[in-house]
Amino acid sequence: MNLGRKRFLVFLILLTGIFSMVNSGIAANRESVDKMMYNTDPQDTFPVPVGIKNQLFYLQRTTNTNTIIYSLNVNDKGELDESTPVKVFWIRYPEGGMRKELNFIQKAFAYGTISRKNRDGSFTIQLVAYKKKEFTLKKSLLDNTYKMYTLINNKESEIKRVYIQIDPGGTLFNPNVRYIEMKGKEAATNKPIMERFKP
Template identity: 30%
Template sequence: MSVPWALAAGIAIAAHGTPGRAQEGTVITHGNAQQRASGSTLEEVDSLPVIRPDFPVPDDPGMVFYLQRSTNSNTVVYAARFLYNGKLDPRQPVMAYWRRFNTTGERLPLKMIEDSFAFGVRARATDDPDVFTLYVVSYPERRAILRLVEPGRAELLLPVDGRRMRMRYAYVDVDESGLVPSVREVVVTGHDVQTGRALVERIQIE
């Protein structure tokens, strides 16, 4: 099984920095043989889980998705960008940036290496000016859909097991006990577009 959208967005094994600690801006790419998704399960639940209630939840304007990691509360926010008329900005319909909740909570841009190899997102236009396909730079093969719902509001949709999930957030469980950090599991949460039911995809990593 290939590495999924949220996994590629959020996991990284450091090529630099302090040994034994996961570093921001490092990534497992689809070509990395060290770890891969060994399978996943999709489950309907009564409500979306709050995996880390001690972590702040971002509420940024235009936010369509956010990513948390077990290493600390710093969060990557993916937010839609709009024109003056509420339409998606075709030059950059979505952007990714940090909320540094581990310190002051301030918003900071991704570093160049993070944008180029880890958390950065790229968009491609479709025949519909209100719809864009998105991919994370570290795994372009799995695509999500950014769709304008109404002026000034958009949603991010991900195909999962024959269904479409309106994405909410992902959580990456990182094991830092060894010399090199590794990923235990990735949890992707959202709602079924058709039924509205809460969905949880759990991706096992080996």
């Protein structure tokens, strides 16, 4: 084998090694990106409602980005309507972020609330679709404004967001819920808190 052919073979071996390293790097990067995308929960890509007056918390579901807003129901003077202290409505992001009222079925069977005034002036609030979880609407000791509280990880917390992971296979009135995620702030420390549970 002459010197020129040897050099050519060495060049091919080196070139093959370089391509192998490049392809390995691309594959590793692709795997890393795929892993990052896989680990990104769908709710982390959903829009976050901002600038909504008297908002208490909001609810989102896997099915689409339409968002249910739970807000304080006050009149023009800022006085609370004690007969219906929580107002519920849609923000329809796929329709340009328009606001829309709940229809009768949505209000009565899915996203509406039941309220009861307590002796201390607070209100016990339940969602009609999941009455096991109770919320308390009361004034904060920090700023004397109404906020919604519930237990998250057995700690009293101001609820800010509810997300429902729905899998295929259920029905309109009995969806296949994999988990409910609640996010908020601990009342005692103001630290972020989160809990997922199977209803």
